[in-house]
Amino acid sequence: MNHGQQSGEAKHEDDAALTEFLASLMDYTPTIPDDLVEHYLAKSGFQCPDVRLIRLVAVATQKFVADVASDALQHCRARPAPVVKDKKQQKDKRLVLTMEDLSKALREVNNSSSLSSCF
Amino acid sequence: MKRRRKARVNSEAPDDQSAAEFSFSLTRVAVSQICLSVGYTSTDTSSTLNTLTLITTKFLQSIAELAASFSNSANRTEANLFDIVNGLQDTALSTSDCFPGGSTLHNTESHCLIKSAVLRNLSDFVASAFEIPFAKPLPRLETSGSHGGDSTRMARSPEMRSFPAWLPPFPDSSLYLEPYTKERSDHLWENSDSVIGRGTFVETSGVRSSGRLPLRRASVRFKMGRDCSNGGGSCKSDTRLERRRDDNDGEYGREFEAQKKIGEEYIYCADIDAGEWNM
Numbered sequence: 001m002n003h004g005q006q007s008g009e010a011k012h013e014d015d016a017a018l019t020e021f022l023a024s025l026m027d028y029t030p031t032i033p034d035d036l037v038e039h040y041l042a043k044s045g046f047q048c049p050d051v052r053l054i055r056l057v058a059v060a061t062q063k064f065v066a067d068v069a070s071d072a073l074q075h076c077r078a079r080p081a082p083v084v085k086d087k088k089q090q091k092d093k094r095l096v097l098t099m100e101d102l103s104k105a106l107r108e109v110n111n112s113s114s115l116s117s118c119f
Numbered sequence: 120m121k122r123r124r125k126a127r128v129n130s131e132a133p134d135d136q137s138a139a140e141f142s143f144s145l146t147r148v149a150v151s152q153i154c155l156s157v158g159y160t161s162t163d164t165s166s167t168l169n170t171l172t173l174i175t176t177k178f179l180q181s182i183a184e185l186a187a188s189f190s191n192s193a194n195r196t197e198a199n200l201f202d203i204v205n206g207l208q209d210t211a212l213s214t215s216d217c218f219p220g221g222s223t224l225h226n227t228e229s230h231c232l233i234k235s236a237v238l239r240n241l242s243d244f245v246a247s248a249f250e251i252p253f254a255k256p257l258p259r260l261e262t263s264g265s266h267g268g269d270s271t272r273m274a275r276s277p278e279m280r281s282f283p284a285w286l287p288p289f290p291d292s293s294l295y296l297e298p299y300t301k302e303r304s305d306h307l308w309e310n311s312d313s314v315i316g317r318g319t320f321v322e323t324s325g326v327r328s329s330g331r332l333p334l335r336r337a338s339v340r341f342k343m344g345r346d347c348s349n350g351g352g353s354c355k356s357d358t359r360l361e362r363r364r365d366d367n368d369g370e371y372g373r374e375f376e377a378q379k380k381i382g383e384e385y386i387y388c389a390d391i392d393a394g395e396w397n398m
Contacts, residue, residue, distance in 0.1 A: 014234060021242040022200075031156075031251045032149045032179075039142055040176060044183035047283070048198045056200075056241065057186075060207055061179045063244045065150055065171065069157040097154055097162040102171060 022052050030058035037061070071105035072097060147172040148254055156251050182206045196283055207237045 034051065037058045048054065076095060150172045162168045185206030190198040279289065
């Protein structure tokens with residue numbers, strides 16, 4: 001009986017968390033605009049009038065890009081920096097996204113996920 | 120020469136290609152914004168950014184295709200949250216970096232989508248990450264585009280809800296509705312086609328009457344069958360009166376002339392009698 005009550009409470013809490021998350025999507029503005037996401041979704045045969053779900057897809061895509069970019073950034077930082085004698089150049093150390101870092105980051109994603117079927 | 124040929128090919132590109140280029144360039148702006156938020160300031164070549172942008176679009180479309188296939192397999196045309204989460208789960212299954220976990224989605228005891236690690240990670244991302252809105256507001260195309268996404272965004276009336284959204288929108292109702300349906304109530308019989316006939320002034324000029332007269336219109340003159348001497352009144356009654364008057368005048372004149380004749384004869388006789396002769 002207690003186990004049933006606990007599971008019911010946990011389910012209620014999960015439902016509340018899900019509702020809160022979906023409500024927070026209404027106020028959240030993803031970097032990828034809704035119209036753009038909607039365009040790609042319609043192109044793939046996806047049909048949904050709910051803006052929250054479109055934003056959910058936008059957030060997932062944004063997170064994917066951010067994770068790949070941060071992974072590439074880790075590779076960029078892990079690479080030994082070239083020796084620079086000039087102090088100005090040392091101060092102006094700008095992070096540049098290179099194809100080498102990007103390919104390393106994508107290779108990790110590609111190896112560990114089913115994304116290889118997409119690309 | 121080759122460049123000129125290439126330029127011609129690009130100028131003759133169809134609308135689909137330009138729309139794809141436009142959407143791709145918009146995605147590239149969004150991807151560059153995300154990279155900027157991570158810490159990057161630039162890319163070594165433009166192809167690097169294009170590659171990441173292309174992968175982003177492929178990722179988005181793969182989620183959409185998976186969600187659409189899940190909804191179609193459940194005999195639905197519209198996808199719901201379950202389909203999207205399943206699509207996300209399949210896309211990023213066992214990805215250690217993007218979506219860790221996620222094995223509890225099909226757990227029969229949980230019965231809740233938030234148990235999915237994918238959704239939980241996304242919830243944490245929304246709660247923690249800063250909002251980076253798109254650089255510029257997107258212009259909305261008023262004309263119907265070649266793809267169904269924009270063209271199906273028109274507001275549908277409750278009667279049209281039964282039609283799927285991916286179908287092209289209906290044309291304007293004024294193009295196919297009967298033009299006389301609204302005017303039937305105040306349409307007078309004497310103005311109907313059976314009396315006037317088609318091709319009258321109002322119909323040929325393209326203006327429906329509906330009780331309103333055009334500003335410039337032809338002058339109309341009325342002519343009766345015969346002219347009336349008197350200004351007012353009905354012509355027939357006047358003529359009758361005149362006839363009566365004429366008749367009366369004629370008799371009166373004849374009487375007057377007879378009296379006059381009698382009088383003259385009387386005077387003539389009297390003058391003869393008196394010995395005077397006046398001619």
